[in-house]
Amino acid sequence: MNTTSFALRHIGPDQQEQKEMLNTIGVDSLDQLIFETLPDGIKLEKPLELDEAMSEQEYLVHIHNLSKKNKVYKTYIGLGYHPTILPAVIQRNILENPGWYTAYTPYQAEIAQGRLEALLNFQTMIADLTGMELANASLLDESTAAAEAMSLLFAVRDRAQKKAGVNKFFVSEDILPQTLSLLKTRAIPIGIELVVAKENEFDFSTEFFGAILQYPGKYGQVTDIKTFIEKANANNIKVAVAADILSLVKLEAPGKFGADVVVGTTQRFGIPMGYGGPHAAYFATKEAYKREIPGRIIGVTKDVDGNRALRMALQTREQHIKRDRATSNICTAQVLLAVMAGMYGVYHGPKGLEFIANRVHSAAALLSNALKQLGFEQINTAFFDTLQIKTNAKKVRKIAKEKKVNFFYPDENTVTISINETTTVRDLNYLILVFSEIANKEAFTIDDIPQTSAIPENLQRQTEFLTETVFNKYHSETELMRYIKKLERKDLSLNHSMISLGSCTMKLNAAAEMLPLSIFKWANVHPFVPAKQAKGYLTVLKELEDQLTEITGFAATSLQPNSGAQGEFAGLMVIKAYHESRGDHHRNICLIPASAHGTNPASAVMAGMKVVVTKSTEKGNIDVDDLREKAELHKDNLSCLMVTYPSTHGVYESAIKEITQIIHDNGGQVYMDGANMNAQVGLTNPGQIGADVCHLNLHKTFAIPHGGGGPGVGPICVAKQLVPFLPGNPVVKTGGDQAITAISAAPYGSALVCLISYGYIKMLGAKGVTDATKIAILNANYMKQRLEGHFDTLYSGEIGRAAHEMIVDCRPFKAHGIEVTDIAKRLMDYGFHAPTVSFPVAGTLMIEPTESESKEELDRFCDAMISIRKEIDAASKDEPNNVLRNAPHTLEMLTADTWNLPYSREKAAYPLAFVADNKFWPSVRRVDDAYGDRNLICTCAPIEEYMEA
Incomplete structure (x- = not known):
C-alpha cells in the first residue's frame, strides 16, 4: 500500500473490494463496466493534461509556501470587507469540525435540529439588528442580496404600478460599486430601469417603484435615511437599505424607520475576508412579503408528539415547484458562515x-x-x-x-x-x-x-436587541464549546455515515484540503488589495481556472459565480451577450427538458429568456424529435438549450451529440448544467459532447463541503467564442474584453474555498480524478445490482447500466400505505440520511453513493434498504400504526415507561445488528410542516409565545 497516495485515501473501495463488486455486477473489469456505461462517440481519446499528483504532505508544504506570496498589510479599505477576529472556539469547533462542515442541507429536519437551531439564532440576530419582522437563513453575498431585494420590490408592486408599467428603481450614489454592478446585471433582463443619483436630489416621482440606500454610504457618510424613507413611503415607493451589520449596533435599525427590506453581509461578525468569500449575506423584510423571500427560512413547528421542532419553511425547493414562475433561482445559502456569524452573536451577546x-x-x-x-x-x-x-x-x-x-x-x-x-x-x-x-x-x-x-x-440606536436567552448565556469558552457540541450531536453528517444524495455528490472533504482555510495569509486578504499583495491567490486561482478548463474541454473559466444557481445565470448571461454582440438581440428562447433541475427555468427567466419545455421519452431521455421540432420552430429566436449530462435521471443519453448539433444548426448555444460532472471527469467532458458553456458545482464534484447548505462555488467554463464575455468586477479587473457586469460581489467569488478544489485536483492528478469518476460509476452500479429484486430502478442506459446515480421507484409501495417519505424517515433509525426524495420524479429516491464510500458502507446502506423493503411487505394500508409510518424513533420514545406499539422497542431502534454499534438518535419525531407554515415563527421566540401561536 502506497501511504503517500492521496487517491488511495480518497477512493473508498480497495482493489480487492473492487473485484468483488465487479463480480456482483457481472463484468470482468472496471474498463468493461465503463465501456458498457458510456455511449460511443463521447469518450475522451487521451488522458487529461494535469500536473502529477502530490502527496498530502507535498501539497501542504506547497500551499503553505504559496501563502507566503500573499502580503497581509494592515488594511483599511472597507467597501463591505473588514479584518475581523474569529473567536478560536468558533474556528476550532465549527469551521474546522467535520460535524458541521460535512452536513447536508437540512431537508430532513429530524436529523438536522442542531444546524436549524444555529440558523434560527442567525435569523433572530438579523431580525433584531435590522428591526425587521422576518429574516432568511442567509444569501450568497451583500450585492446578491441587494439584487434580490430589488427583484422582490419589483414583484410586490401594487396593481396600479404594474398596470402603468412602473419600472424605475432609484439607486443611491453611495451604494457599494460591486453592488451597483450586480444591480445592473440583474435589472436589465427583467425590464427594470436603474436611476443612479444623489439621495438628496431624488424627487420621489410616481415613475419609481423602489429605491436602495447604503447605510452608512460606501465612503462612510451616514445620511438621514429616516427622512428619505418617510418621503418614499408617502409616495408609494418601497425602500431597501444595504446596512453594515456592526453599525446597526450604534445606528437605529432601518426597520424602525419604515424600510421594506434590509440587506447586508455578516462578514465582519468574525468571518475571515478570504479574498472575497465565502461570507453569509443577510436578507430581512416584512412578514407581508414572506411568500416572495428568496432562499431559505427556518421556522418553528412541532413534531407528532407536540414537541417543539424546527424545519425549513415556505420557500424550501421553491424552484422545483414553481420552476419558471419562481421569484428567484437562489436555492442555496451560506449556512456554515451563517452558523459562525450567529455563534459570534451568541458568544459576544x-x-x-x-x-x-x-x-x-x-x-x-x-x-x-x-x-x-x-x-x-x-x-x-x-x-x-x-x-x-x-x-x-x-x-x-x-x-x-x-x-x-x-x-x-x-x-x-x-x-x-x-x-x-x-x-x-x-x-x-x-x-x-x-x-x-x-x-x-x-x-x-x-x-x-x-x-x-x-x-x-x-x-442613534434606541431599540434593544438580542434579548433572548441564547444571546445572554454562553459567554465563556467552556459554555460556548458545550453549546456547539450539544447542537452538533443533533445533526447527522458525513463523519457518521454515508449521505447518498442523488445530484448532490456528498463525497469526502479531505482534511488536507480543508486545513489551508485556517492559514493566516489565506484567510486575511481583502479582495480589493493591489495584485502584488495577492500573488499567492492569483497563482492558485489561475491554475484552478486552467485545471477546470482542461477538465471541461473548453477555452476559459470564470470562478466568480459563488453558487451553482449563480453559475447557471452567469452562463446564460454570457450566451445572451454573445448573441447581442452579433446583433441577435431577439434571440431569447431557451429550450429546457422537462427533467431539468428546477433552477434551470428560474435562471432562464432571470436572464430575460422565455422558457420552452421539451418532452422526455418513457425511458427518461430527451425526446429528440420533440426537441428538433421546437428548435426548428423557434430557430429565428433560439438562444440556447439547457441540458444536464448525464441526465437528471442518472443516464448518459446516447443522442447527446445529435442534440447539441440540432441546437447549433438552429443558431443556438448549448448550456450544460454541471450538477453531474462527477460522472464525466476524465472520461468525457462538455466540450466533447458539443456544449458551449457549463457551470460546475465545486461543492459537489470538486470536494468543497456542503457545510449544511453552503458554501458553494459555481464557476463557468466556456468555449472560445464566449471567452470575451466572462464576468467582470468594477474594482478589480477580471473577465473578458467585453465582460458582462458582475455576477457576484467579489472579483473571484468565494476565493478562499477555491483552495479546496485546487488541492483536490493537485493531490489526485489526472489519473486520480479519472479513477474517482470510474469508482463513482462502479459504486452506483454495485448498489443498483444489490438492490435489484427489492427495488425497481426507474431509468438505466442501453445496456442496463446506471451512471453515477440512479432513481429507485417507491411508488408501488402506496399499495401498502407507505410513501417515499416513510422510507426516508425510517432510514434515520438505521443511521442514514435519506437519498434525494421525490426529485426529479415524485415518489422516488435518487441515490448517489460517490467514489469515497467503501464497499462495507455501501453494503450497510443496501442492507438497510433491503430490511426496509421487508418492513414494507409486512405493512398494511389498513393498519397505519407500523414501524415505517412511526419513524423516526427517538430516544425519548424508547425510554418511556409505556410502549403501546405493535412491534418491539428493539425493532424500532436497532433493526439490524450494525446499528447498535454506532447508534444515531434523531432528536425529534416527524415534524409537522403544515403546522409550521400556518403558524410562521422564524426567530428564537420564547416558548410561551410559541405555545400561544
Missing part, C-alpha cells in the same frame, strides 16, 4: 457587540480628530467607522505602500480609511505616524480610545 461597535466607532472618531490636528480635511459629517480625507491621493498611496498600509482611493483627491474590530491603539498611532509624514509634521501619540460619538442623535 448584546453587551459584547456594543463594546466592539463602540470601540470601532470611537477609534474612527479619535483618528478623525487626530487627522484634523495634522491639517487634513475629513469630510464625513456623520460616520460609523469610515473617514473620507481630502488630500493628494498619489502621495498618500506612495507612502502607505512603503509603510505597508492599505487605504482606498476613490479619486486623485480622496482617501478613505475604514477602522475595524482588529484596530488597536498601536495601529492608530501608526496611522498618525503615516499621515504626519504625509503632512510633514511631527507625530504625536495617543494612550487609549475614549468613548465618543459622531452619529446624529436622531439616528
